Amino acid sequence: GAGVSQTPSNKVTEKGKYVELRCDPISGHTALYWYRQSLGQGPEFLIYFQGTGAADDSGLPNDRFFAVRPEGSVSTLKIQRTERGDSAVYLCASARGGDYGYTFGSGTRLTVV
């Protein structure tokens, strides 16, 4: 597609529930990133994929967070047993391999009530 697409744009869930956030990167971009942006903060790195594999997942805060990219294109960020502190905007970005400077999507605003 023309840009990075993230769905849903907004998600409200109850504490303890499971959520999935989807990212559809720019066609042909092999690198895909997930970031989290809390209110009043800059984006914080979560995980980086090169192709299908997670090349760096050092930013995932705990084992409730997991992400996949099974075919090297669309990625899903999965959060189990959501907590109110997980409320944030989750940003996805993609880039051509070896390129520096990502293209970000508009994000998914997750609210845990």
Add this chain to the structure above:
Amino acid sequence: AQSVTQLGSHVSVSEGALVLLRCNYSSSVPPYLFWYVQYPNQGLQLLLKYTSAATLVKGINGFEAEFKKSETSFHLTKPSAHMSDAAEYFCAVSEWRGANNLFFGTGTRLTVIP
């Protein structure tokens, strides 16, 4: 780990005035440096990036930034502010040259006064 400091969470300038947004990074080894802009309810858009020996980097919308190793700074400037420049600006740095994840500052909200 790298860190980025953006001095001034809010900056106001008059339309037509110089825009100066400050960014300092922590590493003694020159990393890659970036400026992103975020308009309300939109994703971050890359303004410019420093990844080479050219210390003055020109970006989109008339913005430019100068990498100063001696000051560990990468300040963003624009000679003449437009109303459309009102947005949040984020400075970001890579952990090291070639690292894939970026460390972002906390952002500076730019207001342009007519």
